Amino acid sequence: MKRREADKQMHDNQPNDVAISCERLTKRFQERIAVNSLTLSVPKGSIYGFLGPNGSGKSTTIRMLCGLLTPTSGRGTVLGYDVMTQSEAIKQRIGYMSQKFSLYEDLSVDENLDFYAGVYQLGKAERIQRKRELIEMAGLTGREKQLAGSLSGGWKQRLALSCALLHRPELLILDEPTAGVDPVSRRIFWEVIHDLARQGMTILVTTHYMDEAQTCDWIGFIFFGNLLVQGSPSELIEHHGADNLEDVFIKLVKEEEARQAAGQKGGGGGTGDVLVPVKGEGR
Numbered sequence: 001m002k003r004r005e006a007d008k009q010m011h012d013n014q015p016n017d018v019a020i021s022c023e024r025l026t027k028r029f030q031e032r033i034a035v036n037s038l039t040l041s042v043p044k045g046s047i048y049g050f051l052g053p054n055g056s057g058k059s060t061t062i063r064m065l066c067g068l069l070t071p072t073s074g075r076g077t078v079l080g081y082d083v084m085t086q087s088e089a090i091k092q093r094i095g096y097m098s099q100k101f102s103l104y105e106d107l108s109v110d111e112n113l114d115f116y117a118g119v120y121q122l123g124k125a126e127r128i129q130r131k132r133e134l135i136e137m138a139g140l141t142g143r144e145k146q147l148a149g150s151l152s153g154g155w156k157q158r159l160a161l162s163c164a165l166l167h168r169p170e171l172l173i174l175d176e177p178t179a180g181v182d183p184v185s186r187r188i189f190w191e192v193i194h195d196l197a198r199q200g201m202t203i204l205v206t207t208h209y210m211d212e213a214q215t216c217d218w219i220g221f222i223f224f225g226n227l228l229v230q231g232s233p234s235e236l237i238e239h240h241g242a243d244n245l246e247d248v249f250i251k252l253v254k255e256e257e258a259r260q261a262a263g264q265k266g267g268g269g270g271t272g273d274v275l276v277p278v279k280g281e282g283r
């Protein structure tokens with residue numbers, strides 16, 4: 001069978017209500033296991049908060065899902081495309097804002113959008129329409145000629161988000177999009193995220209802010225490369241008899257550290273104490 005037909009068949013065989021699915025996905029850097037046998041599933045149209053302390057494996061997972069890093073083992077699909085063999089198809093269909101998403105600071109808002117419209121090869125009419133829509137969505141009307149470098153942190157993030165959305169991706173992956181952004185700008189940014197999800201977009205987002213995590217449909221918590229829990233915020237709080245998500249995670253971190261100190265295996269090799277998302281639940 002030709003490669004393109006094989007790709008199409010694989011894509012057509014995926015359940016169409018799941019945006020991201022991975023099974024025992026693993027990444028090793030020499031002796032270090034950055035992501036250990038990760039199994040997770042993100043329903044289409046949902047917001048999935050991917051949480052964990054610094055160095056726990058979030059960015060590595062995201063880079064594998066975006067087709068930027070080849071997994072050592074395991075398997076996964078993003079929008080039905082295989083992360084091992086179909087990374088180009090994945091890159092075309094997702095919007096990705098990395099921690100170091102770089103705007104061109106010496107270009108204006110308008111020029112940054114033009115630049116990314118060129119990267120995504122949008123035609124002239126599409127470019128004009130998308131720029132208009134996204135400038136309005138991001139609340140950047142009136143700032144089109146302002147240099148990106150002169151925008152405050154919150155505006156920069158919204159411009160970066162607009163650039164990541166130009167090509168109408170079905171899935172948006174955001175790696176700590178609000179790090180270092182003031183609370184009001186964070187709130188506005190998240191209103192945009194929820195609007196996008198209401199319109200049917202799937203969003204995978206990492207954050208260290210528990211108020212943001214609380215508004216996600218699903219949460220996955222990763223530590224030392226192991227996915228320790230997965231479920232809706234309310235399920236996790238109830239399951240652990242905690243008052244809030246922060247308490248859940250502090251408890252999990254302490255338990256995991258104790259396990260590690262005792263030389264035991266990590267929290268289930270990716271699927272241990274996992275409350276699996278239930279189809280149809282969520283917002």
Ligand SMILES: Nc1ncnc2c1ncn2[C@@H]1O[C@H](COP(=O)(O)OP(=O)(O)OP(=O)(O)O)[C@@H](O)[C@H]1O
Nearest residue numbers: 029032033034052053054055056057058059060061
């Ligand atoms: N290219 C690399 N080579 C070697 N080790 C790496 C590489 N990339 C990541 N790591 C290691 O893998 C582990 C997971 O890193 P990763 O960046 O995925 O964590 P993270 O959860 O995204 O952290 P943060 O919240 O600080 O961004 C860390 O120990 C990190 O040092």
